[in-house]
Amino acid sequence: MKFNFDNPELKETRQAFADALIKLGSENPDVVVLGGDVSGSVKTNVFRDAFPDRFFSVGIAEQDMIGTAAGLAVAGKIPIASAYGEFATGRPFDQIRQSVAYSQMNVKICASHCGISVGPDGATHQSLEDVGLMRLLPHMTVLTPCDYNQTYKAIMKCVETKGPFYVRFYRDKTPNFTDPNEEYEIGKAQILKEGKDVTLVASGLLVWEALKAAEVLEKDGISVKVINIHTIKPIDVDALVKAAEETNLVITCEDHQKQSGLYGAVAEVLSLHRPTQMDYVAVEDTFGESGTMEELMRKYKINDEEIIRKVKKHLKK
Amino acid sequence: MSKNPQLGTIEELNEMARQIRRDIINMLLIAKTGHSGGPLGTADIFTALYFNLLNVDNENPYADDRDYVYLSIGHIAPVWYATLARRGYIPIEELKTLRKVNGRLQGHPAPFKTHGVPGVELASGSLGQGLSIAVGTALGLRLDKKPNKVICINGDGELQEGQIWEAVMTAAHHKTDNLIMIVDKNDCQIDNRVQKVMNLDPMADKFRAFNWEVMEMDGHNMQNILDTVNKAKNFKGKPIVIIANTKMGRGVSFMEDDYRWHGMPPNEEQGKIALTELAPTKFGDFV
Numbered sequence: 001m002k003f004n005f006d007n008p009e010l011k012e013t014r015q016a017f018a019d020a021l022i023k024l025g026s027e028n029p030d031v032v033v034l035g036g037d038v039s040g041s042v043k044t045n046v047f048r049d050a051f052p053d054r055f056f057s058v059g060i061a062e063q064d065m066i067g068t069a070a071g072l073a074v075a076g077k078i079p080i081a082s083a084y085g086e087f088a089t090g091r092p093f094d095q096i097r098q099s100v101a102y103s104q105m106n107v108k109i110c111a112s113h114c115g116i117s118v119g120p121d122g123a124t125h126q127s128l129e130d131v132g133l134m135r136l137l138p139h140m141t142v143l144t145p146c147d148y149n150q151t152y153k154a155i156m157k158c159v160e161t162k163g164p165f166y167v168r169f170y171r172d173k174t175p176n177f178t179d180p181n182e183e184y185e186i187g188k189a190q191i192l193k194e195g196k197d198v199t200l201v202a203s204g205l206l207v208w209e210a211l212k213a214a215e216v217l218e219k220d221g222i223s224v225k226v227i228n229i230h231t232i233k234p235i236d237v238d239a240l241v242k243a244a245e246e247t248n249l250v251i252t253c254e255d256h257q258k259q260s261g262l263y264g265a266v267a268e269v270l271s272l273h274r275p276t277q278m279d280y281v282a283v284e285d286t287f288g289e290s291g292t293m294e295e296l297m298r299k300y301k302i303n304d305e306e307i308i309r310k311v312k313k314h315l316k317k
Numbered sequence: 318m319s320k321n322p323q324l325g326t327i328e329e330l331n332e333m334a335r336q337i338r339r340d341i342i343n344m345l346l347i348a349k350t351g352h353s354g355g356p357l358g359t360a361d362i363f364t365a366l367y368f369n370l371l372n373v374d375n376e377n378p379y380a381d382d383r384d385y386v387y388l389s390i391g392h393i394a395p396v397w398y399a400t401l402a403r404r405g406y407i408p409i410e411e412l413k414t415l416r417k418v419n420g421r422l423q424g425h426p427a428p429f430k431t432h433g434v435p436g437v438e439l440a441s442g443s444l445g446q447g448l449s450i451a452v453g454t455a456l457g458l459r460l461d462k463k464p465n466k467v468i469c470i471n472g473d474g475e476l477q478e479g480q481i482w483e484a485v486m487t488a489a490h491h492k493t494d495n496l497i498m499i500v501d502k503n504d505c506q507i508d509n510r511v512q513k514v515m516n517l518d519p520m521a522d523k524f525r526a527f528n529w530e531v532m533e534m535d536g537h538n539m540q541n542i543l544d545t546v547n548k549a550k551n552f553k554g555k556p557i558v559i560i561a562n563t564k565m566g567r568g569v570s571f572m573e574d575d576y577r578w579h580g581m582p583p584n585e586e587q588g589k590i591a592l593t594e595l596a597p598t599k600f601g602d603f604v
Contacts, residue, residue, distance in 0.1 A: 032460070056456055056491065064449045064483035071453020074385065074438050077460070079453070095480070099446050103428050103439040 001179070001192060003211055008175035011148035014112040017169060018043035020155035021080070025051045031159060032072055034058055034081045036065045041171070042082045042112040066092040066107070070099040073106045078159055081107060085114035085127025085168060089134055100164045101137040108158050109134075110167045115205060115255035116288055116296045117170035123287040127168075131203075132260025134166040135233045141186065142233040143167045144262075146207035148176040150230055153184035161186060168204060172293050175208045178228075187231045189239035195225035198311050199243040199250045203229045203262045206253035206281065206302060213307035222315055232265055240269050244276040251279045251310050255302050258282035279314060281306050324368040327539045333403060334364040334539070336598040338568045340399035340412055342591045343604050345582035348415040351424065354565035354578035355472065356396035358503050358536070362561060363400040365542040366468065370550075375405035378435040384465055385438060385454050389447020390472040390501070391425035392580070398422050398434065402603070406436045409603045445478025447471060448498060452484050455493035455556075466550055467496045474506030477515045482527075488556040489528035497549045498558040501536065503565040505576035524558045536561035568595050 024031045025047055032054045039045040039057075048055040056072075058065045062083055069079035082088065088111040089096065100107045111130065118125045134142045141163060145154040151169045158165040178190070192207070193214055202210035207228045214224035225247055227239060244250055250270060254262040263280040270276045283300050297303040324330045337360045345351045367373065371384040388397055395415060402409045407421070414420035425442025427433030433440070438454075441447055451469035458465050475481065488496055502520065504511045511517060521531045530552055534545035542561075549557040565579065566572025569591040572583075583591055 032457070053460065056487075058483070058487050059490070061480075061483035061487070063446075063480040064452075064487055067446050067449020067480065067484065068453035068456070068487060070439060071387075071450035071455070072457045073453075074450065075454045075457025075461070077457045094443050095446055095449075098440050098443045099450060102431060104430055105439065 003177050005212055008177055010173040011176040012173050013148055013151040013169035014043045016148045016151035017110055017155055018046045020152045021047040022050055024159055030078050032077045032079050034065050034069055036062055036083045044082050062087050063092040063095045066095040067099050069107045070105045079107055080110055082110045084125055085111040085130045089130040093133055097137055101139045104139050106162050108165045112169055113171045114168045117172050117293050119293045119296055120290050122290040126288040128257045128283050131232055131256050139164055141165045144203040144232055145230050146204055146228055147178050149178045149180040157184055157186055187234045189236035190228040192228055193226040195223040197223045197315055199225040199247045200253055201227045201229055201250055201266050202253035205255045209304040210253045210307055212304040216308055217311055235265050237269050241274045244270050244274040249277050249314055253281040253307055279310050281310055330364055330539045332598045333368055334360045335595055336600040337399045338595050341395045342588055344395050344412050344415045346588040347413050349582055350416050351395055351582050352392045352580050353572055353582055355393035358563045358565045358567045359396050359501050361537050363396050367400050367404045370546050385467045387447040387451045387469045388441055389469055390475055391441035394426050401436045407434050412603050444475045445480040448481055448484035451496055452488045452493055455496040458495055469498045471500050473500055473502040474511050476517050485527045493556045494553050496556045500560050501563055502560050503563045505565040507579040509576055520560055530555045530557045533560045536563035537567055
């Protein structure tokens, strides 16, 4: 696959959410959406305006939003609850645990403004623990699509698949580079590039960074495989083991705390099935701060430069 | 027993409530763990709901036309299990398995598909969550123009949870008049009297200020329960809360109105006295 590194198309993943909601709303009368006041930010306002009867405002009350969603699911609806990543997961964690995951309710938690992407708002609004929290829950499926095209498909898939889902996406425009016609299969890793020396296992925002890093590394004679883990749970064990066998070095790349997120998930798989030299590019057990997304990715070392540094550290020639 | 087996007379309903109280004592004696006070205090309400007021079918617990019951205070599960067993949802002998490993009668209720019992829609136990769920179901039913009712049973101490008041706002905002919240007001919680731990009075005024219709009933007067819930079922325009004045541990003299019986089972000797005070009924014990 060829990527336009110089001038990629930039699109908001939250717009993919909005576009998918309009499609779902017109196709499936059971799809309902809950609004927790931030409907303009997370773009559920487009669904509200198109299908006012199926949009329920609960006010600034995320715990109630999750419960109301679970109750709608009991009544046969497919509720989509949306907020910023932190307020969609951390704030109502116990409600998600009991009323959604343990109860196996068909609730879709679709969070925008995840990871460091909410930049200037600062640490309180940056969800760097959401993947860990959601991955911890039995019965929960966790999707972390990497761009507009994939977010659109992830939203469509989560609604057509029964069970509790967490889907993570972003506020800012990000490169839109995956093939819109490629099938999106939950739990199946996307191999973006083959290589022999190192595997970059990336998710979300860091997939593009991994591709950029791979491009640079190849010029330095390092052969890089790039895997997009768009489903963190259930994770694609076979793809990870195969990659470990092929390259003997695996580096995970994510915009999340290093503990409990993608790094943890991949380490759990490889330590059991194929112990392999690993490293990570992730947030170093710290909270963020205000700044633009690009500034923060540089400062918190979750970008292409850091990926290149980590790879070279292990593959000194 | 199948759909809508009405117990016609107040005497029969009272006798069933007494049997359910005997079942609760017997369950707790076998389990040697579990809550006594709340289950005994709500036996009359559960009997009225399942043997007279609700449209439910034990042979088809998840029928489309069912009335929905949410027990937000999951810890009083023994009264729900005993009622469901007497109503034919589960075998009566299964009551011996309360809180036992590999059983369905979890310490706090689990839904059927998560190793729980039929008739339970969703897990409860972590307090304060049931009302939000009930509001969600009420909204879903209204969207489909269905006449089903949603009942949510809450405790008075439980109203200290903030999520309850979020849901109280949501229900009022959306005017879910197909929802009836029943508050088991026994002024007891695990630490002390509710008034001592965190006062909630004036409770009725709080709900009225949030635009709810408030009704009150004597939670141990069967006729009063039937009349009040029937009135609530026909009320239009606002969500309805029924404040049920009850005594924790009702029917067993040494437990009655004593908060220390919130989370304790009786020992063998206490159980014997309790079963003497709650005279045997025509329905018969499961042990």
